[in-house]
Amino acid sequence: MTLINKGTAYWQSLDRAHHWHPFTDTKGLNQAGARVMTKGEGVYLWDSEGNKILDGMSGLWCVALGYGNEELIEAATQQMRDLAFYNTFFKTTHPPAAELAQKIAEVTPEGLNRIFFSSSGSEANDTVVRMVRHFWVLEGKPEKNWIIGRKNGYHGSTLVGASLGGMGPMHAQGGPMLANVAHINQPYWYGDDSGLTEDDFGIVRARELEAKILELGADKVAAFIAEPIQGAGGVIIPPATYWPEIQRICQKYDVLIIADEVICGFGRTGQWFGSHTLGIQPDLMPMAKGLSSGYLPLSAVAVGDRVANTLIEKGGEFYHGYTYSGHPVSAAVALAAIRIMQRDRIVDRVRDDIGPYFQQQLRTLADHPLVGRIDGIGLIAGIALVENKTPKTFFKDGDAVGLACRDHCFNNGLIMRAVGSRMVLAPPLIISRAEVDELVAKVRHCFDLTA
Numbered sequence: 001m002t003l004i005n006k007g008t009a010y011w012q013s014l015d016r017a018h019h020w021h022p023f024t025d026t027k028g029l030n031q032a033g034a035r036v037m038t039k040g041e042g043v044y045l046w047d048s049e050g051n052k053i054l055d056g057m058s059g060l061w062c063v064a065l066g067y068g069n070e071e072l073i074e075a076a077t078q079q080m081r082d083l084a085f086y087n088t089f090f091k092t093t094h095p096p097a098a099e100l101a102q103k104i105a106e107v108t109p110e111g112l113n114r115i116f117f118s119s120s121g122s123e124a125n126d127t128v129v130r131m132v133r134h135f136w137v138l139e140g141k142p143e144k145n146w147i148i149g150r151k152n153g154y155h156g157s158t159l160v161g162a163s164l165g166g167m168g169p170m171h172a173q174g175g176p177m178l179a180n181v182a183h184i185n186q187p188y189w190y191g192d193d194s195g196l197t198e199d200d201f202g203i204v205r206a207r208e209l210e211a212k213i214l215e216l217g218a219d220k221v222a223a224f225i226a227e228p229i230q231g232a233g234g235v236i237i238p239p240a241t242y243w244p245e246i247q248r249i250c251q252k253y254d255v256l257i258i259a260d261e262v263i264c265g266f267g268r269t270g271q272w273f274g275s276h277t278l279g280i281q282p283d284l285m286p287m288a289k290g291l292s293s294g295y296l297p298l299s300a301v302a303v304g305d306r307v308a309n310t311l312i313e314k315g316g317e318f319y320h321g322y323t324y325s326g327h328p329v330s331a332a333v334a335l336a337a338i339r340i341m342q343r344d345r346i347v348d349r350v351r352d353d354i355g356p357y358f359q360q361q362l363r364t365l366a367d368h369p370l371v372g373r374i375d376g377i378g379l380i381a382g383i384a385l386v387e388n389k390t391p392k393t394f395f396k397d398g399d400a401v402g403l404a405c406r407d408h409c410f411n412n413g414l415i416m417r418a419v420g421s422r423m424v425l426a427p428p429l430i431i432s433r434a435e436v437d438e439l440v441a442k443v444r445h446c447f448d449l450t451a
């Protein structure tokens with residue numbers, strides 16, 4: 001379909017009247033009107049006013065292969081012609097689901113060999129909770145049903161996803177949250193003033209997990225869920241000591257590790273999964289976003305052999321699934337996306353070339369008066385904005401500063417997200433060096449406008 005340009009005001013008026021946006025103050029939005037996006041190509045978007053915008057966020061951390069990829073379009077079109085839909089319930093499968101499950105098992109860490117499909121990251125996390133709780137029942141430990149997550153962690157916005165996550169405003173709405181979920185602090189060293197070294201801080205924060213397990217009772221704790229690198233919480237890269245200590249604690253108390261790879265998965269950190277980059281050995285891995293490069297909704301849970309064997313051998317029917325589990329068109333697109341990534345060695349490129357270049361160029365911003373610290377690896381980064389560098393002083397109204405900076409970006413041809421006063425970037429994995437240069441120059445300009 002060729003878009004007929006009816007004009008920004010037309011779409012905004014429909015939007016204002018009927019469209020209820022997620023994570024949006026609709027009353028506030030209605031005064032200003034939503035920005036209308038109409039086209040994407042490579043790392044760029046265009047709005048209905050013809051403005052060209054460099055997408056420093058890959059949509060919502062998902063458009064890994066950039067916009068307008070003909071091979072993905074072709075994969076979807078062909079699959080729609082062949083078989084637009086069939087379910088994977090009741091003893092049926094189809095080639096895209098079967099082949100994609102094999103392909104995912106090929107790229108996940110060793111020992112994760114069973115793949116359960118759904119459509120969103122939130123659904124994948126609902127699936128994970130049902131799996132781990134049922135696993136412990138089948139192991140004869142039905143009381144082992146608590147799940148520990150982290151403050152400021154994000155695991156989706158269904159009731160289960162919001163409960164696992166540690167976002168205060170989400171807990172405040174639509175409660176009560178899911179029972180038997182607890183949270184520990186996040187490992188954000190720069191945001192802390194305890195005076196500990198980064199390494200010691202990593203150990204201290206990891207040991208909060210041990211304290212929580214002992215408080216609840218090890219025989220009551222089913223699993224720990226965390227993002228390898230916290231994304232929506234502001235791209236928090238934990239100290240190097242953190243994950244090895246978490247791993248040790250989980251092993252000691254037989255607590256399953258759920259590594260939520262919805263953002264970190266599929267090359268973002270320079271390896272296939274954040275678990276590879278951070279040395280995590282997860283028992284279950286929810287994934288979404290980069291899996292289908294955001295072209296169609298698709299998510300999955302990769303399940304480790306221990307959990308899968310028990311559930312499959314002892315569990316009988318698993319009373320769980322979604323109409324669109326393994327949707328053939330989404331699966332065909334994801335299969336094509338992984339094949340492109342393998343053929344074009346995209347993960348290697350993020351690890352060895354464009355990721356290091358992006359990180360190095362971003363660090364040229366360290367001299368800017370607003371920049372307190374830059375964290376990042378591969379093609380994901382978080383920049384802490386501060387009022388004062390020494391002594392380090394955070395803005396009292398960090399949210400307002402972050403939002404002002406985000407709006408300057410938006411009005412100057414760059415999408416960069418604000419999480420409080422942390423500015424966050426995750427550009428498409430296909431970004432070129434010249435586009436990285438353009439992105440960094442735009443960031444500097446927008447910091448100047450914010451300062």
Ligand code: PLP
Nearest residue numbers: 120121122154155156260262263
């Ligand atoms: N898990 C993580 C780590 C996420 O970042 C997100 C979304 O940003 C989700 C889960 C939820 O995914 P979805 O929005 O597809 O439900």
